[in-house]
Amino acid sequence: MQKRSFFSSRSAMSGDALVRRRALLGTAVLVVLVVCSGVLAYVTRDGRSTADHPAATAGSTASPAPGPSAPASPGARSSALPGPPSTHDPIAFAKAAAVALWSYDTRASSQPELVASLHRWLTTEGQYADADSVDRLAPSPLLWGRMADSGQFATATAAEAHFPDSFTRALQADPGAIAQAYVYAVTVSGKQSISWNGAPAGGAEDRSTTLAVQCRPDRPCALAGVLPAVAP
Numbered sequence: 001m002q003k004r005s006f007f008s009s010r011s012a013m014s015g016d017a018l019v020r021r022r023a024l025l026g027t028a029v030l031v032v033l034v035v036c037s038g039v040l041a042y043v044t045r046d047g048r049s050t051a052d053h054p055a056a057t058a059g060s061t062a063s064p065a066p067g068p069s070a071p072a073s074p075g076a077r078s079s080a081l082p083g084p085p086s087t088h089d090p091i092a093f094a095k096a097a098a099v100a101l102w103s104y105d106t107r108a109s110s111q112p113e114l115v116a117s118l119h120r121w122l123t124t125e126g127q128y129a130d131a132d133s134v135d136r137l138a139p140s141p142l143l144w145g146r147m148a149d150s151g152q153f154a155t156a157t158a159a160e161a162h163f164p165d166s167f168t169r170a171l172q173a174d175p176g177a178i179a180q181a182y183v184y185a186v187t188v189s190g191k192q193s194i195s196w197n198g199a200p201a202g203g204a205e206d207r208s209t210t211l212a213v214q215c216r217p218d219r220p221c222a223l224a225g226v227l228p229a230v231a232p
Contacts, residue, residue, distance in 0.1 A: 081109055081117035086220045090213040093221035094186035095158035097121055101137055101226065102156035102192045102207050106148035111141050123214045123222035128181055130225030137226065151197040156207065158190040164210065164231035182216045183224050187231055
C-alpha cells in the first residue's frame with residue numbers, strides 16, 4: 001500500500017474556517033503585510049481566544065486514534081514533540097517551527113498530543129494566533145490511526161529561511177507599520193523524510209512554507225500562523 005504524508009492528505013478549508021478567518025477591512029493592524037499574500041488574514045481577523053487555551057482546543061477537535069503501538073516512554077514523547085525555542089530572531093524561530101510542523105511520529109504520540117504540542121508554539125495573544133492554520137496541517141484522527149498501523153513517522157530539516165521580497169519592500173517603505181503586532185512573514189524551505197514499518201529509508205520530498213511569526217521586543221518569538229500560500 002502506498003504511504004502518503006498527512007500534509008498532502010488534508011481536506012480543503014471548511015466554510016466555517018473561512019468565515020472565522022475573513023479579513024476585517026479597514027483595520028490598521030500591521031498594514032505593511034497587505035502586500036505579502038495571505039498574512040493580513042492572520043493579523044486582521046476578528047479576535048479569538050483559541051491560543052489562550054490550546055489544550056482544550058485540541059481536545060475538543062480530536063480524540064485519540066486507535067493504534068497497535070504500545071505507549072511510548074516519557075523520553076520518547078519529549079523527543080517526538082519539541083517545544084518552541086527561546087529566541088528573538090524570527091528567522092531562527094521560523095526554521096524551528098517549520099521543522100516541528102513537518103515532523104510527526106505515530107509510534108511515540110497520539111494525534112491530540114501532536115495538536116496540543118503544536119499549539120504550544122502559538123502566541124498567547126489570541127487576536128493574532130491562528131490555531132486553525134496549524135490544525136489543518138495535522139492529520140485527522142482517522143488518518144492518524146491508519147498511519148499508526150504502519151508505524152509511520154517523519155523527520156524534517158530546514159535548510160533556508162528568509163523574509164519574502166514583498167514583505168521586505170513594504171517594511172522598507174513603512175518601517176513603523178510593524179510596531180503594533182510585531183508579526184513577521186518568513187518563508188522556510190527544507191526537506192521532509194517519511195518512513196514506516198518495512199521501509200526505514202522511506203522517501204523524502206522538498207517542503208516550503210511561509211509562517212507568520214510574532215517577535216515582540218520584550219518577549220521570545222511565537223508562531224502567529226501558517227500562510228495558505230508560499231510567499232517567495
